[in-house]
Amino acid sequence: MEEEDHLTFRGVQGVILFVLLTILYFVIARFLAVLSHEVLGHGLVSEIVGGQFYAVYVSPGPGFTAAHIPDATSPAFHVLYLMAGIITEVILGLVILFLIYPRLKSFFHRLFALLLLEVLLIHSIIYMALGSFYGESGDTARVIQFLPGVDYFWAARFVAVGLLFTIAFAYVISNKALELLREHFELRTRRSALVMLLLFWLPHLAVGLLAGLIGYGLISDVVLSYLLLFISVTVLIFLFASFHVSRRSLPSPEVMTIGRRGVFATVIAFLVILSVWFLAFGAAPSTAHGILLKEPPPEEEIYYTESYAVNLRIVIDQDFRITTEVRMKAFGDITSPLDEAIWRTFDERPHWSTYDSLGQFVAKKALNYTGWSVVNHSIGANVHGCGEVWPNGKTVTLRFTSANISLLQERNGLMVLRVYDVWKDGYAPGNQYLDAINITWDESITLEDYPLGGGLDPVAVESTYVTWVFSSYEEAHIVYELTFSS
Numbered sequence: 001m002e003e004e005d006h007l008t009f010r011g012v013q014g015v016i017l018f019v020l021l022t023i024l025y026f027v028i029a030r031f032l033a034v035l036s037h038e039v040l041g042h043g044l045v046s047e048i049v050g051g052q053f054y055a056v057y058v059s060p061g062p063g064f065t066a067a068h069i070p071d072a073t074s075p076a077f078h079v080l081y082l083m084a085g086i087i088t089e090v091i092l093g094l095v096i097l098f099l100i101y102p103r104l105k106s107f108f109h110r111l112f113a114l115l116l117l118e119v120l121l122i123h124s125i126i127y128m129a130l131g132s133f134y135g136e137s138g139d140t141a142r143v144i145q146f147l148p149g150v151d152y153f154w155a156a157r158f159v160a161v162g163l164l165f166t167i168a169f170a171y172v173i174s175n176k177a178l179e180l181l182r183e184h185f186e187l188r189t190r191r192s193a194l195v196m197l198l199l200f201w202l203p204h205l206a207v208g209l210l211a212g213l214i215g216y217g218l219i220s221d222v223v224l225s226y227l228l229l230f231i232s233v234t235v236l237i238f239l240f241a242s243f244h245v246s247r248r249s250l251p252s253p254e255v256m257t258i259g260r261r262g263v264f265a266t267v268i269a270f271l272v273i274l275s276v277w278f279l280a281f282g283a284a285p286s287t288a289h290g291i292l293l294k295e296p297p298p299e300e301e302i303y304y305t306e307s308y309a310v311n312l313r314i315v316i317d318q319d320f321r322i323t324t325e326v327r328m329k330a331f332g333d334i335t336s337p338l339d340e341a342i343w344r345t346f347d348e349r350p351h352w353s354t355y356d357s358l359g360q361f362v363a364k365k366a367l368n369y370t371g372w373s374v375v376n377h378s379i380g381a382n383v384h385g386c387g388e389v390w391p392n393g394k395t396v397t398l399r400f401t402s403a404n405i406s407l408l409q410e411r412n413g414l415m416v417l418r419v420y421d422v423w424k425d426g427y428a429p430g431n432q433y434l435d436a437i438n439i440t441w442d443e444s445i446t447l448e449d450y451p452l453g454g455g456l457d458p459v460a461v462e463s464t465y466v467t468w469v470f471s472s473y474e475e476a477h478i479v480y481e482l483t484f485s486s
Contacts, residue, residue, distance in 0.1 A: 014185070015199065017263075018184075018185075018199065019199055019203045021108075021111060021263070021266060022111070022115060022199075022200060022203060022204050023203060023204045023207050024266055024267065024269075024270045025111060025112045025115040025116075025204075025266065026115050026118075026119070026204035026207070026208065027060045027270060027273065027274075028112070028115075028269055028270055028273050029112065029115045029116040029118070029119045029120075030060035030061070030119050030123075030208070031058065031059065031060045031273045031276075031277060032116065032273075033089055033116070033119040033120050033123065033124070034058050034059065034060065034061075034062075034063040035058045035063075036088055036089060036092055036120075037063065037085035037086070037088060037089050037124070038056050038057075038058055038063045038064065038065045038085060039056060039058075039065075040088045041065075041084040041085030041086070041087065041088035041089070042065035042067060042081065042082075042084050042085050043056060043065050043067065044084075045080060045081050045084035046065070046067035046068075046069060046081055046084075049069065049073055049077040049078075049080060049081055050069075050070060050073060050077075051067050051068050051069040051070065051073070051081065052067060052068045052294075052296065052297055053065065053066075053067045053293065054066055054067065054068065054292065054293050054294050054295065054296040054297075054300075054342075055290055055291065055292045055293060055296070055338060055341075055342060056290060056291050056293070057281050057282070057285065057288045057290035057291075057336075057338060058277070058281050058290075059277055059281060059282075059283075059284070059285075059288075060208075060211075060273075060277065061208075061211065061284075062285055064285070065085075066296065066300075066338075066342065067081070068296055068297050068299060068300050069081055070299075075146040078146050079143050079146050079147075082139045082140075082142050082143045082146075083139060083140075083143060085124075085139060086124045086125075086127065086128050086139060089119075089120045089121070089123075089124035090120065090121060090124055090125070092120050093116075093117055093120030093121040093124070093169075094121075096113055096116060096117055096120070097117055097121070097172070100113065101113050101114075101117070101176070106262070107180070107183070107184065107258050107262070108258070108262040108265070108266060110176075110180050111180065112266075114173055114176060114177050114180070114200075115204070117169075117173055118173055121165075121169040121173075122166055122169050122170060122173070122229065123229070125162050125165045125166050125169065126162060126166060126228055126229055127139070128140055128158055128161075128162050129158050129159045129161070129162020129163060129166070129228075130159070130162070130228065131158070132144055132151075132154065132155035132158050132159075133155065140155075140158050163232065166228075166229075166232050167232060167236055170232060170233050170236045171236060174197055174200075174201075174236065177197065177200045178193060178196075178197060181193075181196045181197075181200070184258070201233045202233070205229055205233070282336070282337070282338070285335070285336060286335060286336055287336060287337065288336040288337065288338045289336070289337040289338050289341070290336075290337075290338035292338065292341050292342065295345045295349075296342060296345060298346065298349050298350060298351035298352075299351055300342075300351075301330070301346040301350060301351045301354065302351065302354050304332045304333055304334075304339065304342060304343050304346075305330045305331070305332060305333065306331050306332060306333035307330075307331050308328050308329065308330050308331070308358065309328070309329040309331070309383050309384065309385020309386065309390060309393075309435045310326065310327070310328050310358070310362060310383075310385075310422070310434055310435060311326070311327040311328075311383050311384055311385075311393075311434070311435055311436040311437070311438070312324070312325075312326060312327075312362060312366055312419070312422075312434055312436070312437045312438070313325040313326075313327065313437075313438040313439075313440065314366075314367075314417075314419065314437075314438070314439045314440070315440050315441075316408070316417070316439070316440070316441040316442060316445065316484070317442050318442040318444045318445065318486075320406060320407075320408045320415055320445075320484075320486075321400070322367070322400055322407045322408075323375075323397065323398070323399050324359075324362075324363045324366075324367070324372065324397070324398045324399075324400075325395055325396070325397050325398075326358070326359035326362045326363060326395070326396050326398070327381045327383045327393045327394070327395045328355055328358060328359070328383065328393060328394050328395075328396070329383035329385055329390040329392075329393040329394070330346075330350075330394070347379075347392060348379065350379070350394050352377055352394075352396075355377070355394050355396050356374050356396055358396075359372075359374065359396030359398055360372050360374070360396075360398065361422070362422050362434075363398050365420060365422040365425070366419050366420055366421075366422055366434075367400075367407050367418075367419065367420075368418070368420060369400065369402075369405065369407060371400060371401045371402050371405075372398040372399070372400060372401070373398060373399055373401050374396055374397070374398055375397050375398065375399050376395075376396075376397035377394070377395065377396060377397075378394075378395045378397075379392065379393075379394055379395075380392060380393070381393040381394070381395045383435070383436075384435045384436035384469050385435045386435075386471065387471035408484070411483075413485075414448060414483050414484065414485050415483070415484045415485070415486070416481060416482070416483050416484075417439070417480075417481070417482045417483075417484070418479060418480070418481050419437065419439070419479070419480040419481075419482075420478070420479050420480075421433055421434050421476055421477060421478055421479070421480075422434055424473070424476055424477075424478045425478050425479065430473065431473050432473070433470060433473050433476035434470070434476060435469070435470060436467065436468060436469045436470065437467070437468045437480060438465060438466070438467045438468075439465065439466050439467075439480075439482060440464060440465040441464055441465070441484065442464070443463070443464055444486060445484050445485070445486050446484065446485050446486070447461075447463075447466065447482065447483075447484055448483040448484060448485050449481075449482065449483040450466055450480070450481075450482045450483075451477060451479075451480050451481055451482075466482070468480070
C-alpha cells in the first residue's frame with residue numbers, strides 16, 4: 001500500500017502523470033530559456049557593446065529584444081550582440097549539464113533539469129541552424145550579413161554544425177533520461193525503454209508544435225524547427241535503443257513513487273510562469289504589451305516607421321525669395337501594444353535628422369534645386385494625409401542658400417514658379433504623392449494663373465495663397481505652374 005503523500009508510477013496512470021510532468025516542465029523551461037536568451041543574452045550584451053536595451057517580450061514560444069545598437073558599432077560587436085542569446089543559452093546549458101545536474105538527487109529536480117537542458121542546448125542549436133532561413137527574424141540570418149563570403153555557404157555551415165550538435169546533445173540527454181526512468185519504471189525490455197524515451201521526448205514537442213500552430217498561425221520557422229527536432233530526436237532514440245539500451249541490464253526499480261508535494265510544487269511553478277507570461281508580457285506577439293524598460297533613443301524611430309504623409313508649403317516674399325516648409329506625419333508599423341507604447345515615445349522627441357533628410361529631399365525635388373538648409377523645427381502642425389487631417393505633425397523649415405539664383409523664372413514680364421510632385425515626377429506610377437501643397441505669397445504679389453487640369457481643383461484660392469489637398473495618387477498633379485505679377 002502506497003503512503004498517502006506519494007503517487008505511484010505503476011500502470012497507465014503513472015505514464016500519464018510522467019507525460020504531464022514533462023509537459024509542465026517543458027513550458028517552464030522554455031519560458032526561462034527565452035528569458036535568458038533575450039535578457040541575459042541580447043539585452044545585457046547590447047549594453048556592454050555600447051547600445052541601449054529598452055524593451056523585451058518573453059513567452060514559452062517566441063521572444064524578442066528591442067535594443068538600439070549604434071551604427072558606428074564594429075561588425076564584431078554586431079555579431080556578438082546577435083549571437084549573444086544563443087551563446088548564453090549554450091553556456092547555461094553546459095553549466096547545468098556538468099556542474100549542477102550531477103549533484104541533483106530529487107526526481108523532480110533531475111527531470112526539470114533534463115527538460116531545461118533540452119531547451120537550452122537543443123532548441124537554441126536548432127534555432128542557430130535554421131535561423132538563416134527565418135528572414136530578418138533569425139539571428140543567424142542577420143549575422144551572415146556581417147560575415148565574408150557567400151550567404152548560402154554560411155547557412156549550410158550553420159545547418160551542418162547545428163545538426164551535429166543536436167544529435168550529440170540529444171544523445172547525452174537521452175542517456176541521462178534513461179538512467180532516471182530506470183529508477184521509477186519497469187524497463188525490462190528494449191521495447192519498454194524505447195517507449196519511455198519516446199514519451200520523454202515527443203509529447204511535449206507535439207504540444208509545442210500544436211501551440212505554435214494555434215497561437216501563432218502556420219509560421220514556417222516554428223513548423224520547420226519542430227519538424228527537425230522530431231526527426232532528429234526520433235531517429236536518435238531508435239538508434240540509441242537499438243545499440244545502447246539493449247546492451248545494458250534493466251533491473252526493476254526499487255522506488256516507484258514520487259511525493260505529492262513535488263507534483264504540487266510543479267503545478268504551482270507552472271501557474272506562476274503562466275501568470276508572468278500572460279500578465280507581464282502578453283499571450284502572443286500580436287497582443288504583447290511586454291516590458292518597456294525605458295524610452296528608446298530617437299534614432300530608433302525610423303525602424304518603427306511604415307510611411308509618411310507629406311505636405312509642402314512654399315512661402316514667397318515680396319522679393320520673390322522662397323522659404324519652404326515640409327510638414328510630415330509618420331505612421332508606425334504597429335503590430336502589438338508594445339510597439340504602440342514604443343511608438344508613442346517619439347511624439348515629442350522625433351529623430352530630427354531623419355525629418356531633415358526627408359524635408360531636404362522634398363524641397364530639392366519639388367523645386368528642382370539643391371542647396372537647402374534647415375532653419376527651424378517645430379512639432380504640432382496639422383498634416384493632410386489619406387483623406388484625413390492628422391495632428392502632431394513635424395515641420396522642417398528650409399531656406400534656399402544661394403542668393404544669386406532665383407527659383408522663379410521671368411517670362412514675358414511675369415514670374416513663373418514650377419513645383420513638381422516629389423514622387424510622381426520621374427518615378428514609375430505608384431501610391432506615393434504629395435498629400436497637400438500650399439503656396440503662399442506676399443500681399444504685394446498677384447496670382448495671375450495656376451493649374452486646373454490633371455487633378456482636382458484647388459481646395460482654396462485666396463488673394464495670398466492657393467492650396468491643393470489630395471486623397472489619391474490619381475488626383476495629384478505631376479507639376480504645378482503658377483504665374484505671378486508684382
